[in-house]
Amino acid sequence: MVGNADLFVNWARKSSLWYLLFATACCGIELMQAGASRYDMDRFGAVFRATPRQSDLMLVAGTITHKMADRVKRLYEQMPEPKYVIAMGSCANTGGPFYKDSYCVVKGVDLLIPVDVYIPGCPPRPEALIDGIMKLQKIIMQKKNFGAKA
């Protein structure tokens, strides 16, 4: 019985992954492309929202600088639970081409906020982004929302 409730809640959550419109570099162009009609992330229930208050998923698309870091954290904190993060592209994963000898780029967004799925690529193609979203949906389907807490 509890399993069925989990299944239902997880299904509802994975089918409406509204993502925050948050693009800081060239990955944002791929993100727009993935959201537009040719790749159409709406098929998986992922549509963009212009405010963190209505978002379930933060797609960190692009380079995060130290100046931007405070804003990233604030946007993440403004999102309602349950919330998920996908780090899209090399910059958000590790700092990418700026890993060595950069004073201003954060070396991976996981230094700031918890990340669920990492998508490699510079920038990743829309197929890779959609694959990342489907991986996140698999993670969501395994969540246990009811029953005894450990």
Add this chain to the structure above:
Amino acid sequence: MEAQAIFDALKGKFGDAVVELQSEGFSPAFVVVAPAAVKEIARFLKDDPALSFDSLMCLSGVDYKEKFAVAYHLHSMKHRHAIGVKAFLPRENPSLPTVDDVWPAANFHEREAFDLFGIAFEGSKDLRRILLPEDWEGHPLRKDYKYPDFYHGIKV
């Protein structure tokens, strides 16, 4: 006007404040000037009808290790000619007069040079950091800049 003619016009007007013409390997050629006279020279370059440099294409800072320089790239829409102006500054407390009342576009460029090289522009209407956070320490494009270990608790 050719670079040599522009240089001669400046030399005739400002004398010793105009140091030399660097034409080898530079396009457009550079007129090296004394930093203190930058503002008067800029005003003359813009207002003189034969020169009328109405566009400041670029203002950049340069670190030569033993000294700094500020380079101005100028273009005239009217006469379709271009010239560079360069002023060398000492390593200690580099500063020179602002030109943001001659070309308003200079303000952002000067803020960038101030942000990344620590070159002060006296009399600027708004000299703040433009790219880095307000509380950043140091000027990263200087050759002797040491990277900080942490910024706001995040490893750099």
